[in-house]
Amino acid sequence: MKKFKRNERIGALMKMFSERPNHIFSYNYFSDIFNSAKSTISEDIVIVKKIVEDFNYGEIKTIAGAAGGVVFTPKIKNDEVVKIQEELCDVFSDEKRIIPGGFIYMTDVFNNPYYVHNIAKIIVSMYENKKIDYVVTVETKGIPAALMTAREMDVPLVVIRRNTKVTEGSTLSINYVSGSSSKIQTMTLSRRALKEGSKVLIVDDFMKGGGTVRGMRDMMREFDVEVEGVAVVVSTKEPKKKLFNDFNSLLLLEKVDEENKKILIKPNRLEGFKE
């Protein structure tokens, strides 16, 4: 069987950790792949730990016990958070994005793997200390950012639908009032989608009135599931008092001035990041 050099093992380890953050890899898994003794791999892990620290990628933790192993927990620092926020603000504030009615075209950004990965990096770092079992979103535009967040957390994504689908089996539906339009809307979710008693993080692309997120929170109650946090990418400054107020927003949309073609969008100051 093939043997690998230290350099090669380090490279392969970094690839595996990067592709599956927050996943616990057992030492056995690595020694099978590398055809190496666990003691050798322990030495490799020490080096990988240093790389992750030196480049501010986050942390490599060793977990003891039968279900133990090694896990990479990404955690970015404040300067990278601000850099990501500013880049997003730059993109969003392009005047060509203004749509009649004071809306902004944001779909391309929310579907761009590079941007949603960056968004996910911030969200995952914010909730790094919470135990999350699922990331929950509602279709459609928030799905990519929510998926990337779920991926970084190594947990499943759950997507609430607007309509009942036959392929979902038995479903639970609720009605809610949209905060911005005051219309009554429906959301529906397969009864199989969530385990009772679990903890979820809600992720969505945009929040104005807060009605949708409140609907999601209500739906989570029906499933006997606890909401550990709510992260949205963009929230509007107005209305200040929303139907749901306990959330973290990456960006704050202050104003869309159709006449002068100006979009005012700013990074939101986020707590808990190391300088």
Add this chain to the structure above:
Amino acid sequence: MKKFKRNERIGALMKMFSERPNHIFSYNYFSDIFNSAKSTISEDIVIVKKIVEDFNYGEIKTIAGAAGGVVFTPKIKNDEVVKIQEELCDVFSDEKRIIPGGFIYMTDVFNNPYYVHNIAKIIVSMYENKKIDYVVTVETKGIPAALMTAREMDVPLVVIRRNTKVTEGSTLSINYVSGSSSKIQTMTLSRRALKEGSKVLIVDDFMKGGGTVRGMRDMMREFDVEVEGVAVVVSTKEPKKKLFNDFNSLLLLEKVDEENKKILIKPNRLEGFKE
């Protein structure tokens, strides 16, 4: 400024390549991060190249010229393809997934970051030789697999909607006939979503009659965009003659036997993978 050891640079390079496959990184980008001469980085790349080859991760290519640099192109081998396909078949053939009417509950798999990443690995390898500008899907269940494919290809994702949304700006809508239900349905896409003359890969979760994919192909024609390929995760054996026949399916659903609670789903033999 901080200097890094070779081991550390190799590890960081592997992380960057893994997080953004098919993205061209310039030598300048790396020498800024590592504070190292380009000649040093060239030597690092030689080692990374060997790692990627030795572990069958794909290929590291050096691209000359002003817009040149280094790119990691993932390409998995046939045995890994088969392993991924078999794992998916195992999951999907669980009798508890049967929904009255002969449907199968698949949503959790299509929303699971681990499974959709594996699905994307196969799809990206299949179309590795084609120049793709966008991955296109239709909401909702196919979005995660399509996003992961777009991410591995380093291209944007485009999501066709079922209804017109005000936040999409001016849109183009088409009507199409669903192959399985013969109902007339609508799909709609922002006129900004695709650049004329570009090449796209269509990715979807499930195909029965083929009507939806044919609708997508028709919509791409309206945008003057070329469809370079169609990849679906699961296609049904019946009807054999679908409204669209030029596609690659990862899995073939042969039969759902409600009475005896048996699901027959098999890996599809895919061409072009190295043994």
